[in-house]
Amino acid sequence: MEVIFVLIAISLILAGSFLFLFFRAMKGGQFDDNHTPAIRILFENEPKTKDKKEPSPSTKSK
Amino acid sequence: MSNQVNTSIRRETSTCYHCGEECKDEILHIGEKDFCCTGCKLVYEVLSESDLCTYYEIADKPGLSQKSVSGRDNRFDYLDDKDIVRKLVDFQNSDETHITFSIPLIHCASCIWLLENLHKLHPAIISGRVEFIKKKVQVKYLHDKISLKEVVRLLSRIGYEPTINLADADKKTVEVTDKKLIYKLAVAGFCFGNMMLFSLPEYFAEAELLGEGFKKTFNYLNVMLSLPVFFYAATDYYRSAWLSIRNKAVNMDVPIAIGIVTLFTYSLFDIFILGNEGYMDTLGGLLFFLLIGKFYQQKTYDTLSFDRDYKSYFPVAVTKLVRDEEEVIPLIKLNVGDIIKVRNEELIPADSILLEGEAFIDYSFVTGEEVPVAKRKGELIYAGGRQKGKALTLTVQKSPSQGYLTDLWNNDSFEKEKVNSLESLANRISGKFTFTVLAIALGALLYWGFSGQLSMGVLAFTSILIITCPCALAMSTPFTLGNTLRVFGQGKFFLKNSHVIEKLAKIDTVVFDKTGTLTSTTEASVRYFGEPLSAESKSIIKSLVSQSTHALSNRVNSWLDGVKAIKLEEVEEISGKGLRTIYKSQEIRLGSADFVGAKTEGLPEGGNLVFFAVEDTLLGYFFIQSGLRKGIENVVSEIKVKLPVHFLSGDQDHERVNLTKVFGNHILMNFNQGPSDKLAYIKNLNQNGAHTLMIGDGLNDAGALRESQVGIALTDKITNFSPASDAIMDAAMIQKLPAFLDFTKTSRKIIKASFGLSFTYNLVGVYFAVQGLVSPVFCAILMPISSISVVVFTTLTTNYLAYRRGLKDKIW
Numbered sequence: 001m002e003v004i005f006v007l008i009a010i011s012l013i014l015a016g017s018f019l020f021l022f023f024r025a026m027k028g029g030q031f032d033d034n035h036t037p038a039i040r041i042l043f044e045n046e047p048k049t050k051d052k053k054e055p056s057p058s059t060k061s062k
Numbered sequence: 063m064s065n066q067v068n069t070s071i072r073r074e075t076s077t078c079y080h081c082g083e084e085c086k087d088e089i090l091h092i093g094e095k096d097f098c099c100t101g102c103k104l105v106y107e108v109l110s111e112s113d114l115c116t117y118y119e120i121a122d123k124p125g126l127s128q129k130s131v132s133g134r135d136n137r138f139d140y141l142d143d144k145d146i147v148r149k150l151v152d153f154q155n156s157d158e159t160h161i162t163f164s165i166p167l168i169h170c171a172s173c174i175w176l177l178e179n180l181h182k183l184h185p186a187i188i189s190g191r192v193e194f195i196k197k198k199v200q201v202k203y204l205h206d207k208i209s210l211k212e213v214v215r216l217l218s219r220i221g222y223e224p225t226i227n228l229a230d231a232d233k234k235t236v237e238v239t240d241k242k243l244i245y246k247l248a249v250a251g252f253c254f255g256n257m258m259l260f261s262l263p264e265y266f267a268e269a270e271l272l273g274e275g276f277k278k279t280f281n282y283l284n285v286m287l288s289l290p291v292f293f294y295a296a297t298d299y300y301r302s303a304w305l306s307i308r309n310k311a312v313n314m315d316v317p318i319a320i321g322i323v324t325l326f327t328y329s330l331f332d333i334f335i336l337g338n339e340g341y342m343d344t345l346g347g348l349l350f351f352l353l354i355g356k357f358y359q360q361k362t363y364d365t366l367s368f369d370r371d372y373k374s375y376f377p378v379a380v381t382k383l384v385r386d387e388e389e390v391i392p393l394i395k396l397n398v399g400d401i402i403k404v405r406n407e408e409l410i411p412a413d414s415i416l417l418e419g420e421a422f423i424d425y426s427f428v429t430g431e432e433v434p435v436a437k438r439k440g441e442l443i444y445a446g447g448r449q450k451g452k453a454l455t456l457t458v459q460k461s462p463s464q465g466y467l468t469d470l471w472n473n474d475s476f477e478k479e480k481v482n483s484l485e486s487l488a489n490r491i492s493g494k495f496t497f498t499v500l501a502i503a504l505g506a507l508l509y510w511g512f513s514g515q516l517s518m519g520v521l522a523f524t525s526i527l528i529i530t531c532p533c534a535l536a537m538s539t540p541f542t543l544g545n546t547l548r549v550f551g552q553g554k555f556f557l558k559n560s561h562v563i564e565k566l567a568k569i570d571t572v573v574f575d576k577t578g579t580l581t582s583t584t585e586a587s588v589r590y591f592g593e594p595l596s597a598e599s600k601s602i603i604k605s606l607v608s609q610s611t612h613a614l615s616n617r618v619n620s621w622l623d624g625v626k627a628i629k630l631e632e633v634e635e636i637s638g639k640g641l642r643t644i645y646k647s648q649e650i651r652l653g654s655a656d657f658v659g660a661k662t663e664g665l666p667e668g669g670n671l672v673f674f675a676v677e678d679t680l681l682g683y684f685f686i687q688s689g690l691r692k693g694i695e696n697v698v699s700e701i702k703v704k705l706p707v708h709f710l711s712g713d714q715d716h717e718r719v720n721l722t723k724v725f726g727n728h729i730l731m732n733f734n735q736g737p738s739d740k741l742a743y744i745k746n747l748n749q750n751g752a753h754t755l756m757i758g759d760g761l762n763d764a765g766a767l768r769e770s771q772v773g774i775a776l777t778d779k780i781t782n783f784s785p786a787s788d789a790i791m792d793a794a795m796i797q798k799l800p801a802f803l804d805f806t807k808t809s810r811k812i813i814k815a816s817f818g819l820s821f822t823y824n825l826v827g828v829y830f831a832v833q834g835l836v837s838p839v840f841c842a843i844l845m846p847i848s849s850i851s852v853v854v855f856t857t858l859t860t861n862y863l864a865y866r867r868g869l870k871d872k873i874w
């Protein structure tokens with residue numbers, strides 16, 4: 001049963017490092033704004049496709 | 063991409079491609095797209111040149127109307143001043159500058175997309191990054207290639223003009239306090255979770271199989287984990303309890319601090335001296351729940367600022383004239399005697415005397431009345447007005463911080479934080495609670511001591527202190543108030559913090575500002591006197607007023623709703639006087655008495671007059687008064703039944719008759735009240751023991767809003783400017799004010815009921831504790847149950863009652 005001591009140590013270290021990571025994320029501002037990134041992720045691919053896809057045909061009326 | 067821009071004006075109904083508003087007066091076309099004004103069209107052109115039309119695909123009609131945007135190009139000139147730039151930027155090195163702008167117009171996904179693609183509009187801009195909730199964008203740019211002024215101008219060209227004000231330039235503080243609570247909550251949660259695991263052997267008989275060694279180790283681990291809880295997570299409670307004792311009072315945190323200290327020291331004694339298991343897991347759980355409650359109560363609204371004073375309203379810089387040369391200087395450097403120039407749409411930064419030019423000052427931010435006031439040469443113009451018309455030359459009489467309006471901020475009531483004269487319900491009860499608990503505990507100690515069982519006495523004494531630990535008691539207030547705050551927020555009634563709810567519940571006098579609060583600029587009453595208007599003249603007037611942005615023109619325009627406008631050749635607007643056109647070779651004039659040559663004697667007072675003349679014959683006049691807000695009569699009469707209502711107005715006495723007609727007799731009306739009179743009036747009421755609620759809207763109410771127990775700033779657009787206050791309310795929601803006020807009383811009742819609930823738990827606990835029967839298991843079960851049931855009870859009742867009163871659309 002002595003293995004429990006090792007397991008306890010590991011669990012504490014694991015949990016402790018999660019706490020540390022949380023602190024770091026907090027300091028780094030990851031929780032400052034949790035709305036914009038959710039929208040921003042939807043934009044990523046769009047601008048590059050501008051050659052293929054015109055905004056709408058009527059804007060190009062010559 | 064070159065568009066063949068085909069601009070023409072046609073009459074038909076359609077909506078603007080940019081802002082989605084109905085194109086009322088004219089429609090501009092580019093290709094198939096319609097635009098309601100040149101501003102919107104311009105934004106579209108800028109975007110289409112840079113291939114950024116995706117903007118219009120992400121959200122439907124994402125733009126905002128550009129009609130009211132000032133077109134003056136040099137309005138950002140002050141951004142050339144090095145001092146100002148240095149104050150505004152976040153970071154600067156040899157190449158890059160980073161700056162955060164606050165842009166209230168940010169409202170949809172398209173806004174984010176466009177602002178994050180700024181680099182496509184100008185090569186020297188590196189990036190833009192939006193914080194949607196705070197409505198801010200951080201722009202990084204190369205300052206050698208583009209100046210700050212050009213960046214701001216670019217933003218304004220695409221319809222996102224940032225608001226830059228003195229308050230921004232003055233302070234750059236970051237809110238650290240909020241984060242500290244989260245850190246503490248995280249630590250408490252981490253320790254609590256682990257301690258629960260290590261305490262499991264205590265709760266299950268099977269764990270005995272693990273043997274003594276494990277039990278000891280687990281206890282020591284618990285002690286180790288309790289250290290951060292005791293010395294870090296709980297520090298706020300010690301501080302608050304100590305402060306309260308030093309002020310010879312007992313607040314909610316005193317019993318909590320006593321409980322925490324007893325729990326901790328007794329557990330140490332239990333573990334190290336007696337070799338038992340202690341109550342460390344209970345301590346961890348207690349702190350974790352308490353901090354969650356605190357976190358919930360601290361919820362505030364990031365996008366709204368409640369503490370704005372005149373600095374966030376005044377311009378950052380002014381144009382000063384030195385020997386006829388213009389020089390842009392920061393407002394702080396403005397001195398008495400300086401000669402300044404104020405252009406169209408600019409604010410008067412300090413009380414000054416008019417030297418040159420025709421002044422038409424719009425005091426809408428100050429008084430709520432948006433019809434400009436004319437001033438003559440040599441007259442004093444108060445700071446805070448906005449010039450409508452040609453440029454003015456003024457000489458400064460008082461420094462910006464000492465003007466007629468800003469004097470308010472030097473008043474005592476702005477010096478110190480409002481002292482909370484009202485003791486909160488929880489604190490009052492907790493005083494009695496603490497003494498009762500101490501008395502019971504001492505009683506038990508003495509009883510067991512005299513019957514010869516001192517060790518039993520000590521056990522009973524400590525267990526009473528532990529078990530009555532006012533966990534549930536402490537949580538009922540934050541959760542009830544936190545829920546109420548959320549309900550109010552959904553109803554567009556935003557409170558600065560939860561203390562305001564308790565203060566609102568004690569209000570016994572309600573004071574309304576008149577202009578802008580009882581009345582509304584959008585609800586103007588327009589009456590026409592004189593020769594009846596033919597359909598043709600109506601059409602002429604309609605097309606005249608639709609050419610002008612003057613407040614009175616807008617009101618006449620909405621009065622003529624549904625009338626078809628005629629196409630007029632040329633409409634001339636003479637600033638501050640009126641409109642003129644030639645129709646069928648007749649000169650038609652619409653405007654002030656001077657302009658048409660009319661006499662005002664014997665005509666109604668208390669409103670604005672707009673005269674209508676063809677050639678030299680006066681046909682009639684419009685009498686325009688700012689009308690009352692919709693539903694305001696009901697609001698006042700509902701409140702009037704329960705509480706005394708006062709009106710404060712800066713207007714003349716002649717309004718009294720009109721107001722009495724609508725609101726009845728039992729209202730104390732006060733006229734000719736300047737900003738400091740309003741403040742003094744509230745102060746006087748307060749000194750007579752009244753708990754005042756002030757509802758106002760303009761800068762001139764700022765003093766009164768501040769002095770009152772609760773000040774509510776009413777605003778038509780939540781993100782727009784509103785003076786410092788305890789609460790901000792969307793003007794459209796004013797009908798619900800009586801319901802909101804009632805609900806604050808209800809939430810007090812909910813708090814009392816949940817106190818009752820937690821007292822029941824405490825009685826059960828004490829019953830066992832005096833007999834010395836309390837075990838850690840008992841603690842570990844009773845405490846979470848009592849806390850959680852109180853939280854569930856308050857959350858459910860608050861939301862359910864709010865739903866039943868119509869303050870919420872659905873229960874959740």
